[in-house]
Amino acid sequence: MNYKHLHYFLQVAETGSVARASEQLHLTPQTVSGQIQLLEERLGSPLFARSGRRLVLTDTGRMVLDYAKDIFALGAELEASVRERTTHGRALDFRIGVADAVPKAIAYHLVEPAFAVENVHLVCREWKLDLLLAELALHKLDLVIADAPIPSSVSVRAFSHRLGSSTLSFFATPALRERHPGDFPACLDGAPVLMPGEDSAMGQRLRAWFQSQNVRPRLVGEFDDSALIQEFGRRSAGFFAAPGVIAPGIEAQFGVRSVGVAEGVEEDFFAISVERRITHPCVVAITQAARNELFQMARKPVRATAPRRRQAA
Template identity: 55%
Template sequence: MNLKHLHYFWTVARTGSVAAAAERLHLTPQTVSAQIKLLEGSLGTPLFQAAGRGLKLTEAGRLAMSYADEIFALSDALKASLGRQRGAPAPPFRVGISDAVAKNIAYRLLAPVTQLPEPVRLICHEGKLDRLLAELALHRLDMVVADRPLPSGIRVRGFNHKLGESEIAFFAAPRLARSCGKFPACLNGRPLLLPGEDSTVRSRLEQWLEAERLSPRIVGEFDDAALMKAFGQAGQGFFPAPAVLAGEVEAQYGVREVGRTEAVREAFYAITGERRITHPAVLTITEAARDSLFID
């Protein structure tokens, strides 16, 4: 297989048309089309089919694209590694973090990247999951950290890598915590702060409260978990957080854990454009999470 032909195919797949790929490659559309025909001939199968004014991948094309992504990711890693030997700046590692993921969790997941033997420049972007996945599809992000797997039905090519999960604990300012008797019954009729509706764990918490026949007073809903904890620190209500962070939450906000439940668990995922992880930073994150962060 001619890798130059594979690169032309990869560029057309990423841009969506021969014309756009030709412009990026500084070639004529006729040349690009001819080279892709040669690649299809060598593979013995068509890789594209017409879709309106553009092209879309066939089933074989999608399979070829997954391998091409890995091949060129390794190529980039090779060039970056050799470049660092010549004193070039560290390559960027761009991560999207869903705003439903607690900042403490995000930090603990990404911290091992700073200890890589081959340094990278960590660039973090926070936002709604759908926008981050769109950036991942455009290869503007290397990885997305989320509290849910890639949603079904979304037209984004990506692969889920589960990092781990944690049961949910409840916390409160010391005075409010002292008034809490037997958990979880002590939440009944009491003020409760909840994550916003975009958070996957929100619906699970509501189902758990209903199953336990508890009716707390919902006094606040927050997309930003740090803001929810700040309100909890001020004594405005009980609030949930991953139990794996219990020690940090108590130390940082001066609150106390009042109880936890195995019935509600929050999971975390790395979503990447590659089925088999080859990026060293992503490998480090997934291995560290499974080996040390999310241990029951």
């Protein structure tokens, strides 16, 4: 098969027009049409049908398009792998995006293994997931760390690699816990709670969990940035949830205590890349450390705590 013909086919399929494809390819429309015709003859089946002024894919054309995207994606991986092997003596740039819904402590533990790669230069961006995926599609990022796989509504040719999951624990300052005593999760009923944004995967799961527990907390704030939730939480503004795998660090940093575990609710984390098979050395380091270390930590249940009762003088 002539892969140049396949490249011309891909351009026509994506633009829906031989004229527009020929402009992008800097070729005449007659040349592009002729190459598409040769490909159809090679495959023995028409790839396009006309619908008004546009060309639409036939069933065979849609199948060929899927294969073509995979072929050229693998070609891009090959070029990236070769470039990585030629960076000896120079800093290896690693451009990573972190979705703003990912807790900062989790982001650190996930990204930190990349520094073990010799002579790496890390560039880290934090943004909303859809914007990061757009940057990934343009090859401006090598990896995106997120709390959800690629949304079905986002048309990006990339792959979601699951890193692991963590139980979700609720935290509160001792002073706030003292004002809302009782067993968990009943102590949250009517209590001030700080929540992830309504559009986030974790925000939706927590709302469903509250309903299942017949608990109606008082929502006092919604945040896209998990660091802001924890900062308000340390000042007794409300109870807040965070991954249980980093509970000791949260307690030490923010002066809060674990209240209990939201049974049945877990937060998932993903590495999203344009690679189907992970080859970038930094991405390999991140995925291996996450799966073999961070999310393999013994998950001891966080015991629900009640505030200590003051003894009578």
